[in-house]
Amino acid sequence: MPLVPSEAVATARPYVLGAFRVVIGLLFVCHGAASLFGVLGGANGGGTVATLSWPGWYAAAVQLVAGGLVLVGLGTRTAALPASGSMAYAYFSVHQEHALWPLQNGGEASVLYCWTFLLIAVTGPGGLALDGLRARRGRPAPAGAEQPSAAL
Numbered sequence: 001m002p003l004v005p006s007e008a009v010a011t012a013r014p015y016v017l018g019a020f021r022v023v024i025g026l027l028f029v030c031h032g033a034a035s036l037f038g039v040l041g042g043a044n045g046g047g048t049v050a051t052l053s054w055p056g057w058y059a060a061a062v063q064l065v066a067g068g069l070v071l072v073g074l075g076t077r078t079a080a081l082p083a084s085g086s087m088a089y090a091y092f093s094v095h096q097e098h099a100l101w102p103l104q105n106g107g108e109a110s111v112l113y114c115w116t117f118l119l120i121a122v123t124g125p126g127g128l129a130l131d132g133l134r135a136r137r138g139r140p141a142p143a144g145a146e147q148p149s150a151a152l
Contacts, residue, residue, distance in 0.1 A: 043056070072129070073132065074131060087110045088114045
């Protein structure tokens with residue numbers, strides 16, 4: 001029996017959400033690695049942020065660790081919350097003072113990451129996540145982890 005569009009969407013949903021999570025996590029890890037290790041162009045056009053400097057070093061550490069956890073789908077909901085919060089902090093403490101709108105103050109990336117990680121925290125990791133593997137093997141999934149669907 002052929003799939004009707006709503007069935008196709010339901011079948012694809014966990015995988016599309018999982019791919020979305022992987023891409024966002026990878027991009028966030030890249031930001032953290034650039035700031036901490038000077039790779040991919042480094043922080044602010046080159047170099048690294050000073051070790052333990054506030055807020056740059058701590059933001060980069062959150063980006064690297066939380067982004068990595070979101071990338072692999074381990075403790076996804078829990079990791080997405082500090083990622084979202086750090087981007088809200090970045091927007092209001094760095095960008096908002098320059099202008100009202102993100103387009104004017106250079107804070108578009110911070111706003112997008114903030115809302116994206118909040119969405120991931122609410123929707124869960126989707127498919128192809130380590131959280132789902134743990135649940136399928138009979139181990140309890142971390143608190144807040146999405147239970148795997150039949151499509152996985």
